[in-house]
Amino acid sequence: MEHDLAVRASERQRCPDCGGTLVATDERFARWCAACDWNVDPAPPDSEPGRLAAARRRLARRHGEELAAAMSGGRASLPRRDAAAVIALGIALLVHGATLGLAVAGGLLVVLGWETVVQPVGGVVLLVVAFVLWPRMHRIPQDGPVLYRADAPRLFELIDEVAAVTGTAGVHAVVVGSDFNAAVTAYGWRQRRALFLGLGLWEVLAPQERVALLGHELGHFAHGDVRHGLLTHQALRSLALWVDTLAPSRAHTVWDTLFNILGYLPRCAAYGLLALLDHLTLRAAQRAEYEADLSAARAGSTGGAVGLVERLLVADSVQTLMRRESAAARMTGGAAGRAAREAAERGWWERVAAHVSSIPAHEYERLLRVSARRGHGVDDTHPPTHLRRRCLTLGEPRPAQVVLGEERATAVAAELASARAAVARQVVDFGRTVSDC
Template sequence: MSTSAGAVGAVGETTQPCPQCGAEIRADGRFTVWCAGCDWNVDPGQPVAEHGKLERRRRRLTRRHGERLLGEVAAGETLRPRRDAAGIAAHLLALAVHGVTVALAVGAVWFLVTGWGGAGVVLGVFLAVLAWTLRPRFSELPDDRPLLGRADAPALFGLIDEVAAVVGTRGVDTVAVSAELNASVTTYGIRGRRLLTLGLPLWEILTPQERIAVLGHELGHYSNGDTRHGLIIGNALRSLSIWRYFVAPTPDPTLVEAFVNLVYLVPRSLLQGLLALLDRLTLRATQRAEYLADSMAARAGSTEAAASVMNRFLVLDSAETMLRREANAQQVGRGRRGTADREPWQGLWERLRAHMASIPETEYERQRRVAALRGHSVDATHPPTHLRRTCLLTGPPLSAAVTPDAGTESRISTELAAASRTVAQRIVKHGLAH
């Protein structure tokens, strides 16, 4: 945050001349002071450090793929799910990875049965443990957050079903409520039941129409067939990561450990190459899936609401800072109850909404420019946010297919009340990490 002095206007507002071009700057003193005319101080911070070659390569590819897909949309092409040669190759590679796991399991059984005078039993047990560690996993329901079924929240599930019908899929089986500034979908159990995770901090700062757009985006992943997070490819990526962990070099090695590091050099390079290859084969399809999910968000909630959600994601750091401040205040004793009948967590969501509503448009604009400079994205596999927003605004604007009325919003709020209270208590007591 800049602390440059200037003439003070309204509370928190300052005015000063730009030291680079001389234009008058009107800024909210809580945020970075910058010049919209010449971009002075638009990005005073340091870029977030990227850990590992794979992440750096992934971010470069996501930006390149994102620009190409944006070019397709700008040329008038309609994005559709596509099974291409890269997707087929990714599935074949993933099946080969799982084939190794199966071979280990078969080998374990063979050695355990034959025995080989006792040595085979030891080897069989080792292979069995290795195969068990590498086995494909089915996700389970989380046990650390409130869970809602259809009977618990009929209005919420009714809204989800309505949005799902618009994006061409079915609804979900369970909703998990978390303390994350995010939303996501996945499957759980051997039957592939569907789970929607709603981060209450994100849900609370969105307008009703923005919430529809978020639901449209997340449910759109089911209809678009995002294979990267599917059972076959997702578990293959996980298995390769475990293999890489097994052969990772020992830091500050002894003489023996240095020899082991040298022996593992070839398999480690091979595993790194396989991970990079599978990542590259699936990344373009993942980018396409995100753009398709964005189009579903616009179809369900309107183009305006979907683009507004992109803006929200650019300033989520401010929301996170505010929530951490609330938690820190409680931990040092400044956030204890102010009255006999009021706990520190009460009114948290109202305070969060008020904070987000107070962010000036100049800060949104600054963050949009920073996003274009840095290639901001939700994570290393998502397309750059500014490209996603541009893609949404390139085509003809769509009106909302789903518009909840005030009664529906009120019923959903009532259904989420208990979970909302639980999440607010956790944030204030333990912070966002819990």
């Protein structure tokens, strides 16, 4: 019997396809074969996206591969499509011109059309539509801690140093949240800069990976991105609103049917412009990500940038951990429940970091192979993760131009301490979990 058990255990460690030894040193993760990729992707997507979404994904993957090939070919800079950028800006101006035209027409109907009742009413309708479509300036969200320079001088000093290396200026505010993400944006009419810092990602990074993260995000300011520029971004928003507003409704009445008929051509026009503008800016968005990765390597070193990209592969694992622990802490009610939540808050980020540190190297390798199979990226505006990693490793490794030493790392952590506690409380109390970056 012992012999039979030993034989079965040995068989479980053998690949059923090629007979090679399976990679299975940690029972938390899938067993797979490094030789033939058996079971490398045990949970593929349940269903394929629609035809348009699938076509967009293929286009995004092709752009990512083309740009990666250009970098691998030793080009000094990534190829740019100035014609596409000019056309995109032209479409954006056309969209905003249409919004302005609605506002002007509505104003004229209200002011000059008092001979009838219909004209002022129509003018008010046009003004309301123009107001909804009018470009909106980003605001700093108030659902999480917001730090300014006086609140965290050492953190802002680090950001300023990284910004200087990437060739841009620093930020005016840091918004702290729970996401497995980081981002930059401009807010308000003065276009001040804000950094969104997700602790789900920040807390699992090594010091130089954190520098690389800052370099990547600030690199978006340094290199620019047509897609996220004020004109183009707001045009995409306006067109998306048009498509949603003109979407056909279920014909319960004759008025519903009439709306669907009259809205068909405007809806097609809005959708066509949205698809065209998305197509024209998709390649530029991926190019901006590669350039931001190079900024990450300049600031935090090649090793730091590669480590950052690899951490993005385990976003789902971190998300699962945080959801599970958050749900467990909220299951008990009353005083015992409050005690459980308080216990969960203490050391929350340390447990998240320990979980990521315990993920074995072979799991990262498996996820990289899954990335190559699926063309996995953070989203369609990001190149596939395995290509980003490959491009970072081209040529001689870059040394770090900004070093986050132990003393400064401790000081930054102290400045973030109250924000870390507040965000952990939000996650535990309200179930706010991380999202993919």
